[in-house]
Amino acid sequence: MTDSPTYIRFWSGLTSIGGTVISLENGRHRLIFDFGLSYNPGEAYLDGQVKLRPTALVQDHLHLNMIPPIDGIYGHQNIGPSLDLVAAEESDRQSAVLISHLHLDHMGAMGLTHSDIPVYLTEDSHRLYQALEHIGEGVAGTRTYSTCAFDTPFTHGPFTITPLAVDHDIPGACSFHIRTPHGSLLYTGDFRLHGQHPEVAYEWLEKAKALGIDILISEGTTLRPHEEGQNEPLLGDPAHPATLITEAALPAKVQDIVGATTTLAVFNLYHRNLVRLATMLDVGQMSGRVVALEPETAYLATKLLGRNDFSVYIGENTHAEQLSGQTTPWKKALLAELPQVTAAMLRQNPSGYFVQNSYPNCLELLDLLGIGGCYIHSNGMPLGSFDPAYPRLKKLLERLKLDYHYVGTSGHAIMQHLQYVSDELAPRVLVPLHSFNPHRLQANHGQQLLPTLGVVYQMQAGLLQEIDRSH
Ligand SMILES: [Zn+2]
Numbered sequence: 001m002t003d004s005p006t007y008i009r010f011w012s013g014l015t016s017i018g019g020t021v022i023s024l025e026n027g028r029h030r031l032i033f034d035f036g037l038s039y040n041p042g043e044a045y046l047d048g049q050v051k052l053r054p055t056a057l058v059q060d061h062l063h064l065n066m067i068p069p070i071d072g073i074y075g076h077q078n079i080g081p082s083l084d085l086v087a088a089e090e091s092d093r094q095s096a097v098l099i100s101h102l103h104l105d106h107m108g109a110m111g112l113t114h115s116d117i118p119v120y121l122t123e124d125s126h127r128l129y130q131a132l133e134h135i136g137e138g139v140a141g142t143r144t145y146s147t148c149a150f151d152t153p154f155t156h157g158p159f160t161i162t163p164l165a166v167d168h169d170i171p172g173a174c175s176f177h178i179r180t181p182h183g184s185l186l187y188t189g190d191f192r193l194h195g196q197h198p199e200v201a202y203e204w205l206e207k208a209k210a211l212g213i214d215i216l217i218s219e220g221t222t223l224r225p226h227e228e229g230q231n232e233p234l235l236g237d238p239a240h241p242a243t244l245i246t247e248a249a250l251p252a253k254v255q256d257i258v259g260a261t262t263t264l265a266v267f268n269l270y271h272r273n274l275v276r277l278a279t280m281l282d283v284g285q286m287s288g289r290v291v292a293l294e295p296e297t298a299y300l301a302t303k304l305l306g307r308n309d310f311s312v313y314i315g316e317n318t319h320a321e322q323l324s325g326q327t328t329p330w331k332k333a334l335l336a337e338l339p340q341v342t343a344a345m346l347r348q349n350p351s352g353y354f355v356q357n358s359y360p361n362c363l364e365l366l367d368l369l370g371i372g373g374c375y376i377h378s379n380g381m382p383l384g385s386f387d388p389a390y391p392r393l394k395k396l397l398e399r400l401k402l403d404y405h406y407v408g409t410s411g412h413a414i415m416q417h418l419q420y421v422s423d424e425l426a427p428r429v430l431v432p433l434h435s436f437n438p439h440r441l442q443a444n445h446g447q448q449l450l451p452t453l454g455v456v457y458q459m460q461a462g463l464l465q466e467i468d469r470s471h
């Protein structure tokens with residue numbers, strides 16, 4: 001127990017999808033969770049065309065308002081002269097960063113923190129991160145990461161942190177339960193109740209209840225505004241409505257489409273979703289087609305799923321690397337182990353394959369022009385019509401005569417489930433965020449707080465009291 005007050009502050013990600021950054025402090029000790037980048041491809045400064053400046057990453061991200069201006073977490077030489085921030089080296093604060101899962105909106109900026117500040121990932125997230133880094137998909141900045149284990153409390157000064165496994169569409173995802181000298185808090189991270197193993201979600205709820213929660217900070221991605229002329233409150237309900245496609249129902253749906261296709265079958269997924277990747281491999285087996293994965297995805301499938309029942313697709317770019325002797329060592333090793341598939345093989349026997357194609361490699365599909373077939377979009381990029389790349393993908397598929405099928409499901413709980421979880425956990429204070437419509441989530445047992453950015457709140461007897469609007 002300490003005499004110092006406990007303060008909480010919300011830095012970003014209250015009314016956007018992701019980019020949520022919250023700090024919790026007591027005396028010199030401070031926790032910061034998560035540390036990602038807000039996802040909004042239509043409005044991003046860094047649009048993929050603008051080149052990053054590797055030696056000015058931190059200051060550029062700060063100037064563009066993409067990372068929070070928090071004292072004491074960035075390196076002196078990275079801050080730059082024009083920013084009025086205390087560098088990590090000059091601060092006496094003891095900070096630690098907690099990362100709930102490896103989606104970019106939760107971890108995209110974690111590499112920009114000073115290397116002396118521990119950044120915690122769950123063991124499963126860490127394993128995934130190492131594999132991603134190996135294939136060139138690590139985040140900007142070089143540093144090492146610390147691990148924490150599900151259900152295993154660890155301390156940081158007066159805080160006791162317990163990572164609890166949640167069901168989300170990526171391995172390693174967790175909520176953080178944090179016991180402070182002035183009450184307990186649960187930061188949900190991202191979660192859903194309709195994953196492949198729904199029991200994970202219910203175990204999570206039981207464990208969280210047993211630990212006790214005064215303040216619940218909940219994601220609210222799927223919250224929609226009221227429809228015109230309506231104002232009924234949202235009702236919590238754990239049932240799965242008929243319109244909800246569960247992760248467990250996906251293999252049969254993909255299988256139906258592939259089975260009805262007499263030529264080429266192509267799929268596009270987000271390869272950090274290893275459960276979905278396993279689904280695609282299973283569908284290949286069931287439909288008697290050879291699954292051809294891009295090298296990066298093939299690497300994840302061997303390392304993290306322990307599978308080798310597929311081939312590696314050798315597109316023009318990989319072929320060019322091979323010709324010029326520039327194949328990276330990991331790719332060379334992979335290609336030595338696994339059979340390979342080329343466009344010529346696909347043209348010869350299109351119905352014998354189930355081929356992965358991620359959006360950045362979409363021009364590889366031009367080698368298959370005229371064959372036609374099905375294109376299964378399973379939560380790969382571009383995620384939806386809010387991304388300017390989405391209509392471009394659709395236009396290209398028309399040219400290729402590939403029939404577009406969306407067969408996916410969200411990693412986020414539907415509205416009724418969000419409300420159900422919040423009702424079950426019955427916090428004294430509910431803070432909905434990571435949402436365009438956070439107000440829709442009701443506090444049926446306590447009070448709802450829609451916090452203001454930059455305001456400092458004090459935790460007192462499990463409640464939050466606004467104390468400072470000066471920043
Ligand atoms: Zn998120």
Ligand SMILES: [Zn+2]
Pocket residue numbers: 101103106168190411
């Ligand atoms: Zn997520």
